[in-house]
């Protein structure tokens with residue numbers, strides 16, 4: 001392969017990484033929203049424990065872009081925060097400044113952020129200034145009072161990570177970039193407390209950090225998926241015990257979109273099925289074989305009550321955007337209870353589930369834009385089941 005082609009592929013891969021993490025910034029005018037004024041208050045009827053809101057949300061379609069809070073739902077889209085009172089209601093930019101056109105950096109909704117998190121009545125976000133300074137910032141729930149809390153590091157790489165129960169866990173660099181040859185010599189996983197002046201601390205140091213795909217913190221254990229060398233498709237699964245310092249290779253084939261509880265971990269492997277990892281025994285078992293005649297490209301989302309499998313029936317990955325998608329909803333006995341052709345998605349766009357907001361699952365038919373559909377979970381398995389449109 002010529003050097004030119006290698007460089008072109010490298011740029012294409014980096015560009016796709018940034019697109020997939022929704023980092024590209026395209027200024028827009030959101031004219032219907034110009035006159036918006038709203039008051040945002042905590043829902044006092046809310047019985048859910050604090051951790052429901054502060055823990056990293058497994059099963060979300062991207063990393064740390066969506067918050068379900070006692071105040072409503074927040075989304076980070078192209079570096080602006082959007083607010084929806086119930087998740088299945090209209091999304092508007094989080095700004096009530098008079099005469100703001102909501103498309104410049106002094107708009108209250110603008111964060112410049114790659115990742116957002118919720119903790120104790122504030123929104124936290126990670127952004128970059130002066131080309132190489134990664135900072136932790138916060139704002140009020142109504143979009144006012146943006147403040148820089150601390151500098152995380154000076155680096156030509158941005159940080160990647162998750163907010164989880166008052167901490168931000170992160171690596172320096174973009175997952176997978178190392179695998180395609182962009183050199184970053186920092187092999188640490190860090191965490192930093194969000195609401196004080198303390199400095200970041202190193203949680204784990206190991207060269208697997210260079211090839212990390214995702215990680216998730218469950219109590220004292222961090223589960224990490226790590227790209228196999230020379231491939232960006234298959235992953236190893238590791239666990240790291242923060243108590244004992246033991247780093248263990250658990251499985252040689254695992255998916256980054258896994259789902260973890262205290263006792264079990266689950267993932268879906270394309271053209272194989274659903275695997276289960278037993279935390280206590282260390283055993284990995286194939287729980288449900290799922291194969292299609294024309295397998296195409298499949299992705300699964302695991303939520304506490306159902307498993308959502310989207311089957312793209314086109315085998316050619318370049319045709320992903322052509323949308324020949326079928327949704328299967330499985331219960332946790334792995335029985336199919338709904339089969340839906342997703343033919344309402346606009347051609348040329350990638351649609352996917354955004355997150356679970358309690359009674360509803362939010363869906364975006366264009367992942368680069370505001371969510372536009374939702375499922376009412378109480379309708380699953382009944383003849384009322386449908387994709388409802390989120391109305392403006």
Ligand SMILES: [Zn+2]
Pocket residue numbers: 095096097100101102103106107108109
């Ligand atoms: Zn504004």
